Amino acid sequence: MRRCTHCGACTAACIRGALKIDAKSGTVSYDESLCTYCNACIKACPARALTNTNQIRRPYVSGERLSETYESR
Amino acid sequence: MTVKKTFEEINEKIRKGNAVVVTAEELADIVEEKGISDATKYVDVVTTATFGPMCSTGAFLNFGHSDPPIRMEKVELDNVNAYAGIAAVDAYIGATETSKDRDIEYGGAHVICNLIDGKKVHLKAYSRGTDCYPRKELDTYITKDTINEAYLFNPRNCYQNYSAAANTSDRTLYTYMGVLQPCLGNVNYSTSGELSPLLKDPYLRTIGIGTKIFLAGAEGYVSWQGTQFASGKPRGENGIPLSNACTLAVIGNLKEMSTDYIQPAVFEKYGVSMFVGIGIPIPVLDSDLLSNLSVRNKDIYANILDYSVQSNNKPVLAQCSYEELRSGYVSIEGKKIKTSPLTSLYKSREIAQVLKGWVAEKGFTLQPPIAAFPKDVSLKSLGKRGS
Numbered sequence: 001m002r003r004c005t006h007c008g009a010c011t012a013a014c015i016r017g018a019l020k021i022d023a024k025s026g027t028v029s030y031d032e033s034l035c036t037y038c039n040a041c042i043k044a045c046p047a048r049a050l051t052n053t054n055q056i057r058r059p060y061v062s063g064e065r066l067s068e069t070y071e072s073r
Numbered sequence: 074m075t076v077k078k079t080f081e082e083i084n085e086k087i088r089k090g091n092a093v094v095v096t097a098e099e100l101a102d103i104v105e106e107k108g109i110s111d112a113t114k115y116v117d118v119v120t121t122a123t124f125g126p127m128c129s130t131g132a133f134l135n136f137g138h139s140d141p142p143i144r145m146e147k148v149e150l151d152n153v154n155a156y157a158g159i160a161a162v163d164a165y166i167g168a169t170e171t172s173k174d175r176d177i178e179y180g181g182a183h184v185i186c187n188l189i190d191g192k193k194v195h196l197k198a199y200s201r202g203t204d205c206y207p208r209k210e211l212d213t214y215i216t217k218d219t220i221n222e223a224y225l226f227n228p229r230n231c232y233q234n235y236s237a238a239a240n241t242s243d244r245t246l247y248t249y250m251g252v253l254q255p256c257l258g259n260v261n262y263s264t265s266g267e268l269s270p271l272l273k274d275p276y277l278r279t280i281g282i283g284t285k286i287f288l289a290g291a292e293g294y295v296s297w298q299g300t301q302f303a304s305g306k307p308r309g310e311n312g313i314p315l316s317n318a319c320t321l322a323v324i325g326n327l328k329e330m331s332t333d334y335i336q337p338a339v340f341e342k343y344g345v346s347m348f349v350g351i352g353i354p355i356p357v358l359d360s361d362l363l364s365n366l367s368v369r370n371k372d373i374y375a376n377i378l379d380y381s382v383q384s385n386n387k388p389v390l391a392q393c394s395y396e397e398l399r400s401g402y403v404s405i406e407g408k409k410i411k412t413s414p415l416t417s418l419y420k421s422r423e424i425a426q427v428l429k430g431w432v433a434e435k436g437f438t439l440q441p442p443i444a445a446f447p448k449d450v451s452l453k454s455l456g457k458r459g460s
């Protein structure tokens with residue numbers, strides 16, 4: 001499991017707008033209310049920092065549950 | 074009075090610990106406050122940085138000789154082929170090579186990172202055997218501490234600008250520029266914009282052979298012009314090329330690197346690449362250079378290319394500034410389209426800050442170029458030759 005680098009590549013895969021990159025801070029944020037648990041972001045993450053569990057299909061970043069303003073470090 | 078400073082004067086200040094060092098983003102604020110002339114006097118060094126996927130990355134390794142010795146003709150590291158046609162126990166592991174058993178989920182980039190992290194890597198080597206190198210097979214484990222040299226040598230990194238990507242077709246495209254949604258669903262862009270090294274010294278006045286840089290957490294060097302170096306590309310009024318132009322070949326000691334600043338990158342349905350962190354300190358030699366260094370995202374432009382056209386010459390859909398790309402949306406023919414970066418601004422900023430600390434506090438002096446790079450170079454291509 002690698003760490004999220006806030007590259008932003010996952011935001012291109014998320015057509016729901018649940019993953020967004022903040023123009024000022026350059027960090028990615030997640031809004032679960034918009035997430036359909038399609039998991040497109042998981043395959044699109046070049047760092048392989050996103051995963052899910054079989055029970056809960058919500059994406060996890062670097063092993064931690066995505067929160068609305070996540071800092072992966 | 075025009076201000077001029079030399080590398081020697083700036084290095085003297087760095088040695089004494091009183092050089093004024095700022096990042097390219099911080100400089101923009103200083104220039105707004107003081108103006109070009111006073112900022113040129115005040116600032117000595119500006120740090121620039123990037124952390125993006127750079128395919129043309131790899132490492133030379135020398136394993137040391139076994140007893141009896143082997144002349145390695147074929148080398149595998151964790152089931153990833155390394156190029157062994159160099160010398161008996163030398164090999165080059167390229168970041169994009171994929172593994173025999175795990176396909177794109179594990180490649181040369183992963184091997185490089187495991188070596189940097191001090192992990193064990195499985196080495197298999199094969200040979201036909203000679204009188205002087207009788208051994209025919211070797212199966213063992215190495216770490217960075219058990220082998221002789223291990224250095225990153227990247228033939229093409231640090232692109233000076235890179236065109237953004239979009240897709241006008243009706244199917245999703247999976248590319249090295251990330252996922253491109255159909256019907257102009259998104260635009261993906263690379264480079265760290267106003268922090269990006271070669272955008273800030275557009276004519277490479279201070280960057281050439283021998284330039285000392287931050288490479289993946291260690292001290293590295295520019296060793297040559299990068300492959301596909303194209304200094305003759307059209308430039309805007311501020312001297313910045315509008316598309317992919319100059320590149321750097323860089324070198325550095327893998328054993329001193331940190332995976333905080335270099336990581337494998339796996340692109341869906343494409344392959345393996347590598348995020349490489351590079352920082353370059355640029356000396357403020359005069360007000361012309363300072364003007365270049367203070368150019369902001371709103372004045373740096375990139376083309377947006379249509380990746381649905383399967384040709385080396387992709388049509389330009391639009392041109393936009395990095396300020397627009399960074400804002401989250403660009404407009405193409407009146408349509409508002411979402412943008413996503415591939416280069417981490419977050420990590421680029423971190424690298425610019427770390428390098429600032431090296432120069433300001435740790436005596437990281439600047440090396441003037443030993444030789445400058447050629448001007449007006451244009452790219453050759455294979456064109457329509459071959460079948």
Ligand code: SF4
Binds near residue numbers: 028048049050
């Ligand atoms: S989750 Fe992955 S794709 Fe998204 S910003 Fe982090 S590293 Fe990049």
Ligand code: SF4
Binds near residue numbers: 014018035036037059
């Ligand atoms: S799983 Fe959620 S966050 Fe990920 S791409 Fe799908 S909608 Fe977006």
